[in-house]
Amino acid sequence: MARVGVFVCHCGTNVAGTVDCARVAAAAREMPGVVHASDYKYLCSEPGQKLIQDAIAAERLDRVVVASCSPRMHEPTFRRAVAAAGVNPYRMEMANLREHCSWVHSDKLAATAKAIEIVGMLVAKVLRNRALQPGRAELSKRLLVVGGGIAGIQAALDVANAGYDVTLVERSPTIGGKMAMLDKTFPTLDCSACILTPLMVDVAQHSRIELRTSAEVEEVGGFIGNFDVTIRQKARYVDHDDCNGCGTCWEKCPVKDVESEFDQGLGKRPAIYLPFPQAIPNKPVIDADHCRAILYRKARAEQIAARGLSGEAAAKYRPVGPDGKSMQPCAICEKLCATKAIRFDDRDELVKERFGAIIVATGYDIFMLDGSHDEHLSAAERRPYYGEYGYGLFPDVITSLQLERLMHASGPTKGEVVRPSDGKHPKRVVFIACVGSRDEKVGRPYCSKICCMYTAKHAIMLKEHDPAVETCVFYMDLRAGGRSYDEFTRRAQEAYGAQYLRGRVSRVYRKGERYVVQGHDSLLGRPVELEADLVVLANGITSARGAVGLMQTLSISYDGYGFVNEAHVKLRPVETNTAGIYLAGCAAGPKDIPDSVAQAGAAASKVVGLFARPHIETEPLVSEVMARRCVACRLCEEVCAFGAVTFVEQRDGRIAAQINPAVCKGCGVCAAGCRGRAIVLHGFDDQQLLAQVESLFARPRGMRPAGREPEPLVSR
């Protein structure tokens, strides 16, 4: 005979305020199978747990119902408590008297009656709970880090230093991310490169880190401990094993006018290039869209095929360029390369590897006013934002990242802040804060968190560059939460004379060589008009281009703005809702450098914690297929959101579904959908659920409160 113990928790007054807990315990004592019932103020406290454990020993209980809060809160607590006293943890059920009863009712009598019914249901269920054991799965102790910005770098180094192998995948030709573009960092004004580049070098030299730049994650299968990942190594056209990074190729490349991504379009670069002098790997790549050799080869092959040429005609064929002129081949870099590292015929390569864990550190992009970040919209639906600021129309209206490049010693102007239009030094610079932040109209109602700080930094740095420059900042609110942050924005105003104007800008227009910035001073309640030589937009943070696609590939959830969702906003901030996939940095929303680094460290510690285990323990509350009843209709495969279902040939030659317990989340969709009732969801099987329903509706009429006489749901 089963021996059930029921423990009713007051949760202080959370439950006891609306539910008569002693009465619930008394009623429980009368329920079939119950041999012990008591109530206590805080069951989750240490004496509370002890009370349960003592009762288990004294009454020889083999099943327990804890009537307290939501299982989302304390199920693990009470499972551990009963297990320590020798009861199988899956023979412990929680009756949710708080969220489902006391918090949503005020009538104590009715709430108590309802609480008794809830407890009755769980008692009926627990009588049918089988003792379950967790399963085991292999654990591959290798980490994949996606994204080589500061967060990815930090996470990779932390895990590699703990002695595990790490692969760092970065889609651009260098690691370093946005931080590498920055001149100085707030609030200490450290040189960004000085603190970042040593870490980049560490990554390159670490024996446990495999660095893959110009690479992207293409496909992800498997589950925690066993992710099978296909990585696309994009063609670089330079063999990095042979290349010694001497620099002859990029100095001699005849193409010199490609807009530099790293310099945010303010500088030019050759077709074979190193993004910036301290790039890691410190070896060039070829931009196939601009390299004359590759364009020539591509056009030649296409045109020969289109014309159906062969033999000598094909051999002698000279392709025609888009301008209608005959194209000139080029092989300067190939000829000059001392180590013969140029590979014009390089192709993308797919590499398949297994990892035990993944850290998503894909970072962010700055909000662009052309609307190109709105990846959820089709190209036709995208529209430009903030036309009133004249970005794109006026060359001297620039983004904050462009200003960083102008201030940077190795930037396009070697650190001289000049106007892009005429190269003159600006006398007055006007900043516009919250461009693409806290604005519903552009689909970004969130605060980007870093802009107040970096704008103050810019105001300080400009003054350092040129003491004669005047700086004005239009802001909405000053958000400088963080250690030494508010002091920093004050310093910008008090020691560096930045004039802060609270209000929005309505219009920027050209007046002769200067610009007029019209806005509203909301403290004075009147319009203001300022002349400026340079206007800097404090662009907010948006999710990185392509991030949503990657999250879909990874099957992790993300919010409406393309940022990864944490498994729990407060308590599991570096885990995603998919076990084994962690997050760090701006992939999960706007963050500054210290927060990104802290998060990277936290994600790394989670991974190290995982890798310290001998194997993966899998949750037994998962679905299982009874192969004999399966007719392989494949409905379960179709409805499974986690890809847990495969089909395997049985000994008798039939095909039947199989559910991978390590992938299954126990959602039960397959079990509910299975036409042949061949799938059982452990812990929630038909008998358990029907027992609950019957407990509620099929009891003698006299036991139900008056005035409510529902028909039994289950026909017998």
Place this chain on the structure above:
Amino acid sequence: MTAYAYFPGCSLHGTAREYAMSTEGVCRALGVELVELDDWNCCGASSAHATNPWLGHGLVARNLRLARATGLRELVLPCAACYARFKETVHALRDPAAAATIEEVAGGEVPRDIAIESLLAVLSRPAHLEKLRAGVVRPLTGISFAPYYGCLLTRPAAVAQFDDPEDPRTLDEMLRILGAEVATWPGKTACCGSSLALSRTDLVLDLSHQILAWAEEAGADAVATACPMCHSNLDTRQRQMRRAGRGNHAMPVYFFTELIGVALGLAPAGLGIPKHLTDAGTLLERAPAGAEG
């Protein structure tokens, strides 16, 4: 022939007679039929809705019923002020509580399925634009216009739901099709002072002067607009501005329909162009003479 219910509004029967003449002439030429509401009343602009919002809605509600009686689903309004009033009421009707009050004021059911469109938006539909492109016989080559939208066509954005409220481009596109040059200028959506012309004329002179000054600085020869109120302030007050020391403007201000008419080869007199207070005929002589007249 595409037909639309048509609400001219008081301006087009009075101070903006040329807007009505050019609208009707251009629509005829483009095969757009305008079915004027029978016995329409004031839209409530300026005075009515400022006195009592429900009175404003009630006036529009009656017109909406008249629009329903035409059997047409779309109501086109050349006047930006009328357009804003109608849009505001249709927007208010989406809220059940407001709708109940409006119907009480209007004394019965108010149709909610009449689409409110500005004439600029309607004539900018691909089909009409195509016809327009094909019909241009006298392109406005070499004349630079400052496209002026004013405040009412695009704002408030959630109500007007037309173009980009900060940087609208519909009229720019229209002008380009007419062969004109389009000036890049900051005044697109600036306020002309609107009906403050009566109570605070000094403010209107300031604001309208600023708009004309911007247009001049941007190298525009003229301003093109889709609002009778803006037109009135900009066209008729240039002499007053001069007297008040607000610039020395002599800038023609056109309704966009007048420009379409000229480009289509319609006679300027039939479009009402001689009615302007600031000479608007001379500038257009720069456009090459059309094949038709």
